[in-house]
Amino acid sequence: MNKSLRKAVIAGNWKMNKTPAEAAALINEMKPLVADADCDVVLCVPYVDIPAALEAAKGSNIKIGAENVHFKASGAYTGEISAEMLTALGVEYVVIGHSERRQYFGETDQTVNLRSLAALNAGLKAIICVGETLEQRELGYTETLLKYQTKMALTNVTAEQLKNVIIAYEPVWAIGTGVTATDDQANEGNCYVRQAIAEAYGADVAETVTVQYGGSMNAKNAEGLLSKEHVDGGLIGGASLKAADFSVIVKAASK
Numbered sequence: 001m002n003k004s005l006r007k008a009v010i011a012g013n014w015k016m017n018k019t020p021a022e023a024a025a026l027i028n029e030m031k032p033l034v035a036d037a038d039c040d041v042v043l044c045v046p047y048v049d050i051p052a053a054l055e056a057a058k059g060s061n062i063k064i065g066a067e068n069v070h071f072k073a074s075g076a077y078t079g080e081i082s083a084e085m086l087t088a089l090g091v092e093y094v095v096i097g098h099s100e101r102r103q104y105f106g107e108t109d110q111t112v113n114l115r116s117l118a119a120l121n122a123g124l125k126a127i128i129c130v131g132e133t134l135e136q137r138e139l140g141y142t143e144t145l146l147k148y149q150t151k152m153a154l155t156n157v158t159a160e161q162l163k164n165v166i167i168a169y170e171p172v173w174a175i176g177t178g179v180t181a182t183d184d185q186a187n188e189g190n191c192y193v194r195q196a197i198a199e200a201y202g203a204d205v206a207e208t209v210t211v212q213y214g215g216s217m218n219a220k221n222a223e224g225l226l227s228k229e230h231v232d233g234g235l236i237g238g239a240s241l242k243a244a245d246f247s248v249i250v251k252a253a254s255k
């Protein structure tokens, strides 16, 4: 096991927050605070904020991502955005299969897979989210579920395309609740994800894939979580809306 084979990635997930002007202001505040990061720094923002975010991030080490992408290239899909539309703007990353999409918008393992393929075929880096609910954890299904979700999301993804995949383990019970997984629970969940990748692509390949933890990661708990063997970064919701907090997490990942 060699953590140095993997790139640490700290990604903010702004969810449905910030107008374009507010997005630019927050990025301008963040830029100097994360300038010397020794990890990849990504902000995934609402679609309408993308142009302002890209403009504000220009010349900095902050990369911009979207929070979702549709699986078709074009057509009668009212309200949806294609991968090509994102790459045309200069977007590099996209979050796929976030539990809020699964919970509130009918996202399934199959659509997560289709969206992932569309993103990867267009050259985007996909941050694919997996995670168990509290009920599933209490029933003892965490390992089975995480492996299933991971393998389903990666169906037909080639080993070459896997280089552009980040998996975010986000226990649903820890998202936006202030209840964080313990360092060991996060490490264990991330390890299950890596085992699933190893089963599908081989252990050597699995060692190179960045697996993030997400769920109430903040300035206080980031260092402990990120010190774990299988935790290669974080997908950060609430704390990514505060420049100071986000930069502390970026610094913890840069150690």
Ligand code: PGA
Residues within 6 Å of the ligand: 013, 170, 174, 175, 176, 177, 178, 214, 215, 216, 217, 235, 236, 237, 238, 239
């Ligand atoms: P949180 O969100 O950090 O606010 O818990 C994480 C996420 O939903 O990606």
